[in-house]
């Protein structure tokens with residue numbers, strides 16, 4: 661597993677300081693953007709049949725629970741910047757679970773351009789941090805994101821889905 665520079669860690673910790681105190685609203689910003697970018701992702705949640713459009717779903721308890729889980733994973737990554745490898749097994753399993761519910765690696769992994777999950781995370785950071793969202797800060801978050809996602813992607817591979825699927 662790759663390592664982050666001390667500079668990246670500082671930028672990530674400082675920016676998460678305020679965002680992490682208000683996880684769910686920031687998670688809603690991220691997922692609102694995600695469903696705008698790829699509305700089909702909504703249907704992967706079995707409980708999406710209980711709601712209609714994305715804004716309605718994102719105010720339902722089950723969706724809010726998933727948003728909360730997502731933000732806790734980000735929080736765990738930020739708290740373990742010095743030993744991200746300790747999350748390896750957890751992230752691998754998380755990748756497997758997402759593969760099992762029909763999420764494709766393309767939603768997570770970065771190849772030529774940013775993908776929908778990465779794009780939505782950056783959108784949330786940009787809208788919350790305003791002028792504090794600088795190029796080095798964006799890059800620091802992208803570096804952490806790519807470490808987290810590469811561990812999750814190994815979960816897809818273990819389940820038999822080829823990385824490029």
Ligand code: HEM
Pocket residue numbers: 701702704705706722725726729730731733734754757758761763767777
């Ligand atoms: C394309 C975006 C995503 C989709 C479509 C998606 C979909 C799902 C679905 C359908 C479930 C099972 C139902 C549930 O527990 O609510 C789930 C569980 C979960 N998701 Fe996601 N998810 C996405 C992104 C993420 C991200 C970015 C994270 C955090 C990095 C995350 C963390 C979790 C966690 C912690 C669980 C619970 C796993 C367990 O049961 O142990 N998800 N996700």
